[in-house]
Amino acid sequence: MTEIEKLLQEEQQKGLASLEAVTDAETLDAWKQNYLGKSSLVMTTFGKMGSFSKEERPLVGRAVNTVKVALESALAGKEETIRQESLLKGIEKETLDVTLPGYPIKRGRLHPINLSLREIYRIFGDMGFQVYSSPEVETDDMNFTFLNIPPYHPARDMWDTFYTEDESVVLRTHTSPGQIRSMREYYPNPLRVILPGACMRYEQQDQSHEIEFMQFELLVVDKNITFADLKGTMDDFTKRMFGPDARTRLRPSHFPFTEPSAELDMACIFCGGEGCGVCHGTGWLELGGCGMVHPRVLQYGGYDPEVYSGFAAGVGIDRTTLLRYHIDDIRYLRANDIRFLEQF
Numbered sequence: 001m002t003e004i005e006k007l008l009q010e011e012q013q014k015g016l017a018s019l020e021a022v023t024d025a026e027t028l029d030a031w032k033q034n035y036l037g038k039s040s041l042v043m044t045t046f047g048k049m050g051s052f053s054k055e056e057r058p059l060v061g062r063a064v065n066t067v068k069v070a071l072e073s074a075l076a077g078k079e080e081t082i083r084q085e086s087l088l089k090g091i092e093k094e095t096l097d098v099t100l101p102g103y104p105i106k107r108g109r110l111h112p113i114n115l116s117l118r119e120i121y122r123i124f125g126d127m128g129f130q131v132y133s134s135p136e137v138e139t140d141d142m143n144f145t146f147l148n149i150p151p152y153h154p155a156r157d158m159w160d161t162f163y164t165e166d167e168s169v170v171l172r173t174h175t176s177p178g179q180i181r182s183m184r185e186y187y188p189n190p191l192r193v194i195l196p197g198a199c200m201r202y203e204q205q206d207q208s209h210e211i212e213f214m215q216f217e218l219l220v221v222d223k224n225i226t227f228a229d230l231k232g233t234m235d236d237f238t239k240r241m242f243g244p245d246a247r248t249r250l251r252p253s254h255f256p257f258t259e260p261s262a263e264l265d266m267a268c269i270f271c272g273g274e275g276c277g278v279c280h281g282t283g284w285l286e287l288g289g290c291g292m293v294h295p296r297v298l299q300y301g302g303y304d305p306e307v308y309s310g311f312a313a314g315v316g317i318d319r320t321t322l323l324r325y326h327i328d329d330i331r332y333l334r335a336n337d338i339r340f341l342e343q344f
């Protein structure tokens with residue numbers, strides 16, 4: 001063994017031994033300078049490899065490399081130990097104040113349409129109605145035929161319908177098909193349901209029309225249901241929704257699925273019936289259609305029109321929401337603008 005090899009071996013022993021005693025980052029730094037720094041034995045030996053003879057060179061090279069690797073891996077181990085220890089010390093020293101307030105949780109809020117919907121559920125719930133869900137994608141039969149609108153009947157033009165590639169399937173244009181579905185499910189029991197949900201019409205969009213809108217259908221079927229029940233229920237609903245001063249009227253109208261049919265109007269809540277921009281000078285606001293369920297529709301639902309009668313109504317939830325919150329453009333409802341939505 002050459003002199004230099006001996007020296008290197010001693011250097012390794014010394015280095016490893018003194019590393020044992022190191023317990024903090026500063027001393028470790030000094031140790032690193034000492035044993036692996038520019039003027040350390042290891043590094044200076046690398047620097048003067050040229051001065052060794054051809055025979056010595058590979059021996060010295062191997063020896064210095066062995067020492068370097070040994071010192072470096074010991075150093076890495078020590079670094080990790082010190083890091084772990086200081087972490088533990090930190091945790092021990094820190095105290096946790098569990099009485100500090102946490103981060104505030106961002107609260108979501110309900111969409112104004114849902115606020116209206118909940119109010120509608122509450123009002124009709126009080127009157128003994130149940131909520132009945134029915135599909136948004138409907139058969140042509142449910143949307144039209146069973147509502148007394150046969151194929152090719154011009155009354156179909158009352159709705160601008162989205163048809164699918166399958167001719168017998170449409171996007172429902174109103175919640176009325178739910179009348180048939182709920183009757184078929186409840187038969188032969190009396191029923192009192194509201195059917196809420198989205199409807200779709202292929203319409204020009206403007207401040208009071210959207211392609212998608214929300215509606216709720218009202219349906220009561222029992223023995224001895226009369227037009228007076230319809231009028232009383234709709235008037236009561238309007239007063240509970242818009243306040244005790246709300247006034248309603250039923251205006252004769254036509255729908256294929258009701259006979260007689262009417263349009264439910266409410267005295268304009270903005271001008272008190274004087275006539276203003278919102279009610280287009282008429283003093284009245286349209287809330288929806290209604291009427292006594294047509295005998296043929298009762299039959300399609302399974303009920304015998306000689307024994308049973310019923311009333312139905314369809315009211316726009318978007319429109320109701322605009323009126324409740326004095327919003328002047330229906331497009332705000334689905335624009336997803338947080339500045340709008342945060343106001344409710």
Ligand code: DAH
Nearest residue numbers: 174258289290291312313314
């Ligand atoms: N389905 C009708 C529409 O969307 C509204 C309607 C009118 C529903 C009269 C009814 C009703 O239940 O009796 O245009």
